[in-house]
Amino acid sequence: MKKLINILCAAVLFILMYACAATPNMPSEKVAALLRNGEFTFMAEQAQPSNYDVVNVMNSLPRSSSSRMLDLDYGYTIVLKKSELRVELPYFGRMYSPSYDTANNSYRFTSKDFTVSQQTGKKGSTVYTFLTKDQPTVRRIIMEVFSNGKTYVSIDSNDRTPISYNGYLMESELPKK
Template identity: 50%
Template sequence: MLFQGCSAQAGKGDSQAVAALVNSGNFSFRAERATPTNYDVINVMNSLPNTTSTRILDLSGSNYSIDVRKDKLDVALPYFGRVFNPTYGNTREAGYRFTTKDFTVSQSAGRKGKNIVKIKVNDQSTVDEITIEVFKNGRAFTSIRSNDRQPISYDGYITKNEEPKEKPQPE
């Protein structure tokens, strides 16, 4: 199972394949770790028994991701930190979970051959901009700038989008 998960990382180690995947505009960011910036969250994490003094939360084994397609953006990421305008009773709003078709993507070259993808979301009140820094080996660092929350960042990797499964047609 572990080998299958590693092989699913498109372009891991192949810088040309990674660049082609990002340039295609159809890729997924799979989150493996979250790094909150809120010291209240960090203090709570440090007070738990058998924990080390770290502010990184392990998300491996989960299905947290950002799926970028030319016509649609799907975001499903957890959030740990302070929310300035909470919505009560709606647990769906607890993290970043939305699908939109109203977004713009811009790309630029960074230092040491990395690609920087900036996604401006136009129809979400909580998210202003998502920045994904893609390294040559397929690893990625994502940060989300929000209008009503403290910043958070994620580490993970880039992979090909999974093709949507077609529903069987009734006979």
Template identity: 50%
Template sequence: MKNLFYITTVFLGSLAMSSCSTHSPVNSANVASLIQKEEFTFVAERANPSGSTVTDIMHSLPGTNSGRLLNLDPGYTIEIKKDSLEVTLPYFGRMYTPAMDPSKNSYRFTSTDYSMVRSDGKKGTSVFTINTKDQQNPAQIVIQVFNSGKTYVSIDSNDRQSISYDGYITENRKPKK
């Protein structure tokens, strides 16, 4: 009976661990190509606010989880092209100078004047550091891309607490003709 319990526990544990991992829709060969071209789209799956203010508020709401990661709906992206940077990401955290228009309190902007530096990180990762120059509140975006396509993004800005996102990279959408 102990063996049956042990086998069932190990099986259910391994099933739970394998279902928790996510798979990138881009294979490793395409990831290397996207990194080399320096044109890709980051698709955010989770947000990780840095301040305790957001997590304290989340814990006070009924039916919320106790973790700090917030699962995001599809559609939140950073699209990097040769001539522009388009950021569409939600923001959760403390803002020091919030806008009166609530739609301007998230990261939604297009930048045509930015600098991007690529460097090699640990364990074969590629790290892109992007600094915007044409925004009212300049932001520094650090994108760390792993060989599997998994990506970690951190955004620091002068007017708010930093925030990070987890997701993956994919090819840019083709423009409609």
């Protein structure tokens, strides 16, 4: 009887751990289809500022750590369509020319004049480089997409320190009619 209870507890624990796992991997065929189509959405899960002053401040707060604080809520995205690039990501780091309007202190813009270059990266990944011509502060956005859908994004700006994001690729939502 005691062995049966132990087996049931282990099975319940295994099921809970499996159900609470992070974002599931996307099949590589679906990732390849999204990349071929050229229209997809990057969903950010975590931010990593490169400025250690920011990390040190977050670590100095009581009962917190910077790694946990930089887990992002659902909804921070980069949406790539044929004619536009829409970026909605938070920013943590040093700004050299901040704005009094706090809405301008994060990355929230839509670019209609941009170039995309695509290369094959290491270990079968695909690396996109976006150069926006109508956004004076954003120098480039580098997005590395792996075959399981996991994605790494780095943003270089003229007026702030670089920042990177981890997340996953997903299909873009269809517009509501």
